[in-house]
Amino acid sequence: MIELAIGCFLFLWLATCAVGQLRFVRLPEILRLTGALPHWNFFAPIPSVSDFTLWFRDELIDGSVTNWVPVRYPARGKFAFIWNPGRRERKAIFDLTVELMWHLEFDSASLHLSVPYLVLLAHVCSLPRLGSPVKTQFALTSVESLRTSDPLMLFLSTWRDVEA
Secondary structure (H helix, E strand, O other): OHHHHHHHHHHHHHHHHHHHOOOOOOOOHHHHHOOOOOOOOOOOOOOOOOEEEEEEEEEEOOOOEOOOEEOOOOOOOOOOOOOOOHHHHHHHHHHHHHHHHHHHHHOHHHHHHOHHHHHHHHHHHHOOOOOOEEEEEEEEEEEOOOOOOOOEEEEEOOOEEOOO
């Protein structure tokens, strides 16, 4: 009897996951927020045409503010089609930016406690610095093409204290 109940539950969950992938079906947001239903995009019906860049700047002990510095990742090598570990960092920035934009639109009250915000902040705080910052700030920008357009500011964080 317990096997039948577990089997029915798993079948219903699988069916709900499959239906939830359809664009025209709107399932309750609580299922998405809790992670009860995954959301996969294997093929992009609307391909991405922009890149996201993470920037940071610091306030130093003397009160001066540094220039914005883009977070750089290793360039693609000749064998990137076989081995491209740098892709993970770029993909993580992309995914975190998309999730942060979702929080800005639907749940801005808890933005500073959201996982994407805290992960980006932790990443920025872990980057090597030339000076001794007391505060840091990060921004996310989007560019349609690296050669033709100016960056569009998507998000600007508040100043956050940096622990020594």
